[in-house]
Amino acid sequence: MWPYKLMPTLAHFDFDNMDGGGWAAFYNSVRLALATAVCGTVAVFGGAYLAEKSRAAPVARQLLKAFAILPMAVPGLVLGLGYIFFFNDPANPLHFLYGSMTVLVLCSVAHFYTTAHLTATTALKQLDDEFEAVAASLKVPFWTTLWRVTLPVCLPAMLDIARFYFVSAMCTVSAVIFLYTPDTVLASVAVLNMDDAGDTAAAAAMATLIVAASALVCLLFSLAAWWLGRRTQAWRQR
Numbered sequence: 001m002w003p004y005k006l007m008p009t010l011a012h013f014d015f016d017n018m019d020g021g022g023w024a025a026f027y028n029s030v031r032l033a034l035a036t037a038v039c040g041t042v043a044v045f046g047g048a049y050l051a052e053k054s055r056a057a058p059v060a061r062q063l064l065k066a067f068a069i070l071p072m073a074v075p076g077l078v079l080g081l082g083y084i085f086f087f088n089d090p091a092n093p094l095h096f097l098y099g100s101m102t103v104l105v106l107c108s109v110a111h112f113y114t115t116a117h118l119t120a121t122t123a124l125k126q127l128d129d130e131f132e133a134v135a136a137s138l139k140v141p142f143w144t145t146l147w148r149v150t151l152p153v154c155l156p157a158m159l160d161i162a163r164f165y166f167v168s169a170m171c172t173v174s175a176v177i178f179l180y181t182p183d184t185v186l187a188s189v190a191v192l193n194m195d196d197a198g199d200t201a202a203a204a205a206m207a208t209l210i211v212a213a214s215a216l217v218c219l220l221f222s223l224a225a226w227w228l229g230r231r232t233q234a235w236r237q238r
Contacts, residue, residue, distance in 0.1 A: 012205040020194040020202070021185035026209055029187035032104050032176075033169040033217075040109040040116060040165040041158055048120035049150070053132055072114035076174025083107050084178050099181045107179060108169045116161045123157030124150070152232050156225060163221040167214045 016022040051064045071079070083106075087098040097103050127150060135145040151158075173188045180189055187210050194203040 012199075012201040013209075015190070015202060015206065018194055018199050018202045019197040020190035020199070020206070021182075025185045025190035026187045026206065026213075028101070028184055029170055029210070030213060032101065032108065032186060033166045033213075035101070035105045036108040036169040037162040037166040039105055040112070041162045043109055044113060044116040044161055045120050045154070045158060048117055048124055049146070052121055052124045053127075053129075053150075055132075068117040069114055071110055071112070076111055076172070079107065079111055080175035080178035083175070099179075099184070101184050103179055104176050104184060104186070107175050108165070108172060111172065111175050112165060112168045116164060119157055119161055119164070120154070123154040127153055155228060155232060159221055159225050159228075163218060166217050166221075170210050170214050 015025070021028075047064060047068060051061050051068065054061060074082075083103060086092065087094060087103055089095060097106075131145060131149055132142065135142065171188055173192065176186060177189055177192070180186055185193075187206055191203045191206050191210075194200075194206065
């Protein structure tokens, strides 16, 4: 109750006795952020690899590049409404996903796809285009080149993409606010709901948890990048 009561207290972290979704909202956000980081990194790197390194279907590659840039031009508000109209249609075979955590993950991956895609393509462009050609001439499967050459070189960028997805998913509001249910309410949405209900201090406490969780994960990613860099990126120092 600052500035009327200046004594420190943890009472505002008792979310289960306040409007907004309780502690489940925070746990849901962590689950969403982790799933988005993993699925988003795999999807982005796979799409960027096909767009930059594949030599088959040039028209499809150009379409893939165009679709990768498209989310940058779509506001989160429009994206959330689009997911409602698409998944809420009973005639849609994917209607069963509506209201699930899967839809929130898909929406979050699509929402922040463009920035992550540009990061991945920048990393892939560091590699000479002849790697794949030489590997093919030596009868080396492309997945061997991908695993032993491409992924180690692009590892720092992949960690950055995963970190970007995690923090963005923890903080996002605009699209997911249309898609959550009482079982999948998120911390960022709970902040708005508690503030609307007059629980401003509790909303600030939840926002503090979002920042703390994001900072902790960023620290863990930095430590992972440092450790993996020493083990797999020594060639960069030569």
